[in-house]
Amino acid sequence: MYDMKPLEEEWKLYQKKKKRPWFIALGIGVLLTSILVWQYKHINFSKFTHFFEKDKTMVASKEVKDVMLSSQIDRLQIYKKEPVLETKPVTKDMVAKGSIDSMPILPVVNDIPIIDEKRSDNIGKIVVSEKPKVKKVNIEVSRKKMHLDIIKTSTVSAYKDVEKRFYQSYDTDDSLFLAKSYYRKGEYKKAEFWSLQTNKINSNIEDSWLIFVKSKMKLGHKNEAIRILTSYAQKSNSSAAWNLLLQLKK
């Protein structure tokens, strides 16, 4: 008769050995699952959306040098939520009639197309009216998304294009954009001019008044600046205007 105790012990060891590969496989499985779960949480899937959405790819991959231009593009993305049907093209007749203010705000890009009413096939689209010096800015209005194809543009040519467009559309967004841009660049004379142009079209834009006054200050016309700002602050009772006035008087 065997001594069963050593045999039983041996069998227990054998069982452990037999189960070891299963435990190892289970461990590896758990580890791999954990890694996958962790990776899933940390992977930025937006990086890969360009595989599926051409529009975003194109915007992201192109170099946009002009900071101001990019802010305009941001605005474009806000406007794209509006139904496309409500966005009417700017026509020469509208400009002539001075009905620009009552029109819906159009996306501001380098080239605002002005199309001829007779060309009804262009309605609903923004078309580049002439070949600009800007290398390429191609905007398509689709039902849901704006298609932007910005390749490269230079700052100077971009400002000129905006100026040109302002004289066609008299859009205060363009003039205010130029005023702010020039003020930021330290070109106060130009900033004063474009804020004045803005105020002429719409005298209720506070930012325009503040840039106008600050430009005056920078140009050394302190008394005139204080006078104009006092007048605006009393009229509008704007806290920003009062604050600036206090700063100027110090």
Added chain:
Amino acid sequence: MKSRYEAAKNVFVDSIDIDDYIELSSSVAAYKQLEHSMQKPLKMILLFGRPGTGKSILLNRLQEKLKHQKEIYYFDTPASNDKEFFHKLFKVLTKQDLPHNTEVNFSALVNFCKNLRGKREILILLDEAQMYGSEMMEKIRLISDTRAVKFVVSLHKTDDEDLIAKEHFQSRIWEIIELKNATNADQTAYVHKKLLKKNLFEIANSIKEKDMKLIHAFTKGNFRECNKIMFTIFEICEYYDKNEPSKINYEHIPQRIIEMAGLKLGYIHV
């Protein structure tokens, strides 16, 4: 108190007992082939297979069945030398003992056999023939050439023994019968039939198909190994039955016990 497993254990004591012969589909086929070959005017028949495939019991069975029909002799243990072998052969052929202090003259023996041709048909079953030397085998061949004596030579199938088969029998053997390891189904039938033969129905029923798969995996279908593991399994069962009955399931032999037997016999290792 006597354990129920004691009788089951003894069923698998490794012995060549013709009463314990179990007819399986594979062994029946081999037997019929061997019987058929012996009807032919062949000089030598080679029966070979791995140890434990049932060669010896098949030869025993053959002798048992044909002993009243034919002049058949079974040489179970090989002679250690020529003298002893020819002593045995002389006795078979002449039915007389060799006188003391005398030796068999091989040439005279061959001539004697030649004279027996047509008169007698003697069948000699040589088990464990791998134990015979090449010179002895050559003499056996010469005797078989007389066509008075027919030999059934049983060989273990190993690389060396294959060489012997090639060297000594390739050109002379007229029929080769190979015994292979049992399939799982054959081995299951073997175990169950053995137990049922001893009226151990409940124990036979406690060995399930899954258990037999494991046993077959351990033994690779070898009958001798099967006897060994079954003996060990029932020995362990006997121990638990007598000392720790809580560790045994009478309706189903636990896999643990089969694995313990496997460990004991070295089929598996820690």
